[in-house]
Amino acid sequence: MRTRHRAEQRPDGPALRALRRPPxxxxxxxxxxxxxxxxxxxxxxxxxAMLWLAAGNERSIGFYAHHGWVLDGATQREEVAGATFDEVRMVRPLVAQGSAD
Known part of the structure; x- marks a missing residue:
């Protein structure tokens, strides 16, 4: 498994990215x-919470949308190992366990 992680601290919580291979x-x-x-x-x-995904990665966007995340319209350009990627941001409200959604 090859995984790339990037942790970000934001006012409403950290974000983590993990990429998995198709198998x-x-x-x-x-x-x-x-x-x-x-x-x-x-x-x-x-x-x-928030996270960044590669723009156009419909499989990942669909996965997160299934779990309550929504695109908020924010975009950025990320450079990794000399390659540049366009990214979109997804956000999700969180509710403490035992609270109503």
Whole structure:
């Protein structure tokens, strides 16, 4: 597995990026991990979270949308190892466990 991580500290919580190779998709691990991250961020008092994805990566955008994330219209250009990528931002409100959604 090759994974690239970038942690960012924002006022409403950290964001983490992890990229997985296709043979590891569709096993339910990513969704379970993401649900746990949502829970932990909410318990830590974060009202929301954000993340950046490669623009046009419909599979990833769909995955996060399925878990309550929405595109907020923000874009940026990221440079990694000399290559430049356009990115879009997704955000998600968080609710502490035991609270109403």
């Amino acid at each position: 590891r998709w569709d096993r339910g691990h990513g969704g379970a991990l993401l649900r746990r991250v949502h829970e932990l961020l909410a318990v830590d008092g974060h009202a929301g």
